[in-house]
Each structure stands twice: as structure tokens, then as C-alpha cells.
Amino acid sequence: MEFVDLDLGPPDDRHLVVDVRAAALNFSDLLMSEDKYQVRPPRPFTPGQEIAGTVVSAPRGSHWNVGDRIASKIPWGGFAEQALVPCDSAFLIPENFSFELAAALPVTYTTSMVAFFDSTKLKSDQTVMVHAAAGGVGLAAVEIAKAIGARVIATASNAHKLDIAREHGADVCINYSDENWVEAVKDATSGLGVDVIYDPVGGDVGLQSLRCLARNGVILIVGFASGTITEIPANRLMLKRASAKGVYWHHDHDADLIKKMMDKMFVMLEKDLLKPLVDRRFDLAQLPDAMRALQNRDTTGKVVLAV
Template identity: 85%
Template sequence: MDGLEFVDLDLGSRDGQHLVVDVKAAALNFSDLLMSEDKYQARPVRPFTPGQEIAGTVLSAPPESQWKPGDRVASKIPWGGFAEQALVPCETAFAIPDNISFELAAALPVTYTTSMVAFFDSTHLRPDQTVLVHAAAGGVGLAAVEIAKAIGARVIATASNEQKLDLAKEHGADICINYSDESWVQLVKDATNGVGADVIYDPVGGEIGLKSLRCLARNGVILIVGFASGTITEIPANRLMLKRASAKGVYWHHDHDAALIKNMMDKMFVMLEKGLLNPVVDTRFSLAQLPDAMQALQNRETTGKVVLTV
């Protein structure tokens, strides 16, 4: 990726609200690409250090905080994660159980939390429902497949090639459809006996999001998770009206949703302990290979969650 270079920086002043964390692993998100291109809703002043998911050990902590040096933590941060050290707000960090690696932990704060919020808060997915998950082999999509199956729902997964569909199937998808096939909407309808999906989980946007409305069940909900296609879906309101359907954005922020996020993390770790979740972590890139990792993500050459080892 153009414009990226490694430099030495001072982390800045300590305000008594942040941990200094020695980063062991940092995960990539499509929002990192958008933020780097100044196309994301958060627009840090340039130059800046991207990276929103990290895991590592606490180097220093405010005396009044619950944390101490040596604690193993992971967190979502606004940016600054693709570095050897990062500042982490005390209230957003969560402890990593000893049996979870830093690489796996770095894959949890954004993608898995987002999918938990989607199915437990944005809508309340039920075991008797069918959910359509787009980009089901990507970080956020694969998390959605696993969580939906843990709830007991029937999962239809879409992806761009057979290898990715096989991965989605390995992680619980009941039906897999290649959305490079122009007839994918009809295939979804056929798989639901013409009824359509009760819940559509869309991290892609663009044309995929627009076509999804054609395979949404009556009284269904389309969850707007992101815009990996780079294009925001313009949803015709009449399509929703005629199906008594709804579109809902999936979004959370620690400043407003601290209690919700704690609840979601607690549920997530229970699922992990029961073996219901099995995150796929791609660790072939190191921090020094960040440009290559971002390019691979942009080119859709990755599966699961891309995590840099630091």
C-alpha cells in the first residue's frame, strides 16, 4: 500500500486513562483500508498509525486502574495498533484467558464483537430462523457463521469462490452459494422454498446489498455491517415497505455501549469455552509486512482474520 512507512514515534502524554501495551499481535479490518484512504467515518489527522485491534501485555497502567504490568489484554482502539506499543483506554481492555493466544485474542475485539452485537442486540436471531451471511469466509463473515450456528439458526453462506465456501461450510454453514454466480438471488430463494432469509448479514454493501433485498423474507431484517465493496448501498424504502421489512445498522462504540460490550464479551468467552467458536487466524504476515497484508486484504486474497505478529 502506498504511503506507509515505519517510523519511531513518542506515544504521547499519559493522561491516567490509558494503558501502555506491548503489542504482540494486531489484526486487520477493511475499515483500516477505508481509514487509510480517508473514506471511513473516523478520519484521524494525517499522518497517523492505523490498526484497531491489538493484543499484548501491559507495560504500564494508571495506579487507580484494575490493570497492572504483565497483564495479558486485548482491545479495540481508535487507531495506532500497527506498532510495537500502543495506548489502550483502560475501560476498553479485556483480560485474555491463559489458554487463548495473543493471535487469536487479536481477532476478537472487532469482528466477533460486531457479530455478537448483530445477532444479540441489533436483532435477536432465533434458532427457527434462516440467516444469509455474505462474505462468509472473511473475518467478520466467518464470525457471523459461527455465532449464528451457535444460536441454532440455519445458515446460508455466500462467498466469491469454492475454497472460501468450503471454509464457511467447515465452520457451520448449512448451504453455500457463490455470489459470483449471477443467479445467486434465485439460489437463495430456492434454498428457502421461495420465502427468503429472515435475517441478512451484509458486510459487503454495494450491488450485493441491493440485490439482497430480493431474497429477504417478509418481516425480515437486513443488517448493515459494512461496505467492503467500497460502495454504500442505497436501499429503496419501497422494497422494505412491501415486505414489512427493516434495515438496521450494526454499530457499537465503547463510549456509549460499554455495558453492552461487556455482556457480549462474556457471552463470547462462554461460547469459546464450549468449543462453539473456532476463529480462523491467518498469521502469515509480520508487522514489517503490513503493506503486503493490507494489499492481500484489499484483493480478497485472505480468509478468516488476518493478524500481524509483532
């Protein structure tokens, strides 16, 4: 990675030019940088998909104005002083919300909203298990599941991360580094298993999760932070009448869905049900250090660059 001056290019009729004030990191940024993600930008490219800042230029006829405080998911290019943001993917930030907290919303919280309100319909009488529950998407999932009223079993790799998950609403906390973590989940559910599994980890954790699934349950495939894609044996699903569902969204295909999810999310925020956690802050030029911290799993909640 190099810290250099680049030409953003001329404004067009589809994008806002935004002064980036904060940009959040995601595991997909690591995968994209290693050319292992489903989105593969032409190189060289500027990573960064989750930003918050102020509008400095808006197309004529758009409903945006210079000075508007916005946050957005973008394909890439967010780890910079300025970024191009599609007009239809930005949303206004409430005045009482900081740029750093707003940068935590467009990817992780939206993904968890889609998971629990669209990929499956999580109900208040169900039990959900959230893996990597102290990470960006995991912690968002814990909070949203609790806001719905579900019982939440949180898993993470150490006691500190489990404490954070508990502070954000988890009812039961289990260390999935322990050999007997699957049995602990079964004990916590009286042998019935969990109704919904939220899995951003993949690999062996995702595979072993199938042993924790209740009859008619669903495992939500959110990501592969372990670096390994889970190969799910179909017979495991068949015997439990269970299903596996991918959690994915894109503004080009899901604009109406995302607007509904954002509306629900802001109601939860107004009721103080969601409390994004920014664990580590870095300056823009420290991006390599920030990505290294995320890759080494030295963080909880969101890692944010202050620009």
C-alpha cells in the same frame, strides 16, 4: 506508509501502555487509510484497531496490572510495537488463548455479537444469510449464528471460501459471483426467503439481497467491503414489512452492551463453539503487503501482524 520510530507520549490516567504482540487487520483500516471511513484521524497517523498484548504500564488506581494479557479495540495506533489502550475497553485473554487468536476478537466477533443479540434478536428457528462468509466478520457471524442454533446460508466469491464457511458451520453455501445466486437462495428457503441478512459487503450484493428477504425480515448493514454504499429502495422494505438496521458500536456509548456481549462470547469460546481462523500472518514491517492482501481479497478469516 513508512516504518519509523515515534514517541508514544507520556502515560496518562485513562490509558494502558501495551506491548503489542499481535494486531489484526480490518477493512475499516483500509477505508481509514484512504480517508473514506467515518473515523478520520489527523494525519499522519498509525492505523490499527484490533490488538492483543501485555500491559507494561497502568494508571494508579486502575484494576489492571503490569503483565496482564489483554486484547482490545482502539481508535487507531495498533500497528506498532506499543499502543495506548483505554482502560475500560480492554479485556483479559484466557491463558490458553494465543495473542494471534485474541487479536481476532475485539472488532469482528464483537460486531457479530452485537448484530445478532442487539441489532436484531436472532432465533434458533430462523434462517440467516451471511455475505462474505469466509472473511473476518463474516466467519465470526457464521459461527455465532450456528451457536445460537439458526440455519446459516453462507455466500462468498469462490469455492475455496465457501468450503471454509462450511467447515465453520454454514448449512448452505452459495457463490454470489454466479448470476443466479438470488434464485439459489430462494430455492434453499422454499421460496420464503431469509429472516436475517448479514451484509458487510454493500454495493450490488446488498441491493440484490433485498430480493432474498422474507416477510418481516431484517437486513443488517455491517459494512461496505465492496467500496460502494448500498442505496436501499424503501419500497422494497415496505412491501415485505421488512427493515434495515445499521450495526455499529462504540465503547464511549455502548460500554454496558459490549461487556454483556463479551461475557456471552467467552461462554461460547469456553464451549468451543467459536474457532477464530487466522489465515495469513505477516511481520509488522510487512504491513503494506498485509493490507494489499486484504484489499485484493486474497485472504480468509483474519489477517494478523505478529509484532
